[in-house]
Amino acid sequence: MMTTKRMFNRMVSLISTIVMMAVMAANVTTAKAAEEFNPDTMISEIAIMVNEARAEAGLEKVYVLPYLNEVAEIRAIETAINYDHRRKDGYGFETAIDTEMVTFTMAAEALAAGCETAEEAFAEFAANGAMMTAEMTHIGIGAVYDEDTEYGYYWQMTMVSTDQIFAEQYIPAENEIVPQSKGDITGDGVVDTFDYLALTGYLDKMSKGIPVHFNEAQLETADCFHDGIVTEADAKVMVRFILGEINSLPCEF
Secondary structure, X not given: OOOHHHHHHHHHHHHHHHHHHHHHHHHHHHHHHHXXXXXXXXXXXXXXXXXXXXXXXXXXXXXXXXXXXXXXXXXXXXXXXXXXXXXXXXXXXHHHOOOOOOOOOEEEEEEEEOOOOHHHHHHHHHXXXXXXXXXXXXXXXXXXXXXXXXXXEEEEEEEEEOOOOOOOOEOOOOOOOOOOOOOOOOOOOOOOHHHHHHHHHHHHHHHHOOOOOOOHHHHHHHOOOOOOOOOHHHHHHHHHHHOOOOOOOOOOO
């Protein structure tokens, strides 16, 4: 017959095992959450939802400005430490914006915490109401994940009203072009004159300071010269490939 002491020891052992399994499961869940959290993709999704909501309300769409995305990420990191519209130095969130980069007449901030998906973060942003301000023209969205904080996930949206036009500003599209190969800027699976025209059009607008947008995949595939930047050299290489003078892309000379 099992003694009381042996029964007690077995119970302690069983409880310890259950606790260890629970801790291991929690660690796996946390690691998986961090691995699956892709801010870049979610930021694009939120920006699309913002413009859909504005369009439904009869408001003009807002541009995503990469610089403001950087500002928003800084603020997201700050709110993970101090969840407040004021910064650590006591000044307002708008001081995170370098006015030499963006001059604005109005600025607003929306915060969200604990949201694991773009939909959840958008719902909290929408509750703030700032994104429906008619005068707003540009936004930036940032997100961070830190398992050692209270909420884990922290989101920030910066919105400004400005009359500036930025070469890198863009309105996100639901169906982002996905290139199938190097040089396939249009995403139709072949490299032809349409890709060449897309590339030269992009370069022309960039040189004139006209707003134009290539997504990250398009910028990467447009680098036909393989030097890390998109210039006229890439267009020259592309046209040589289309004419059959070179057999593959990218091509280095």
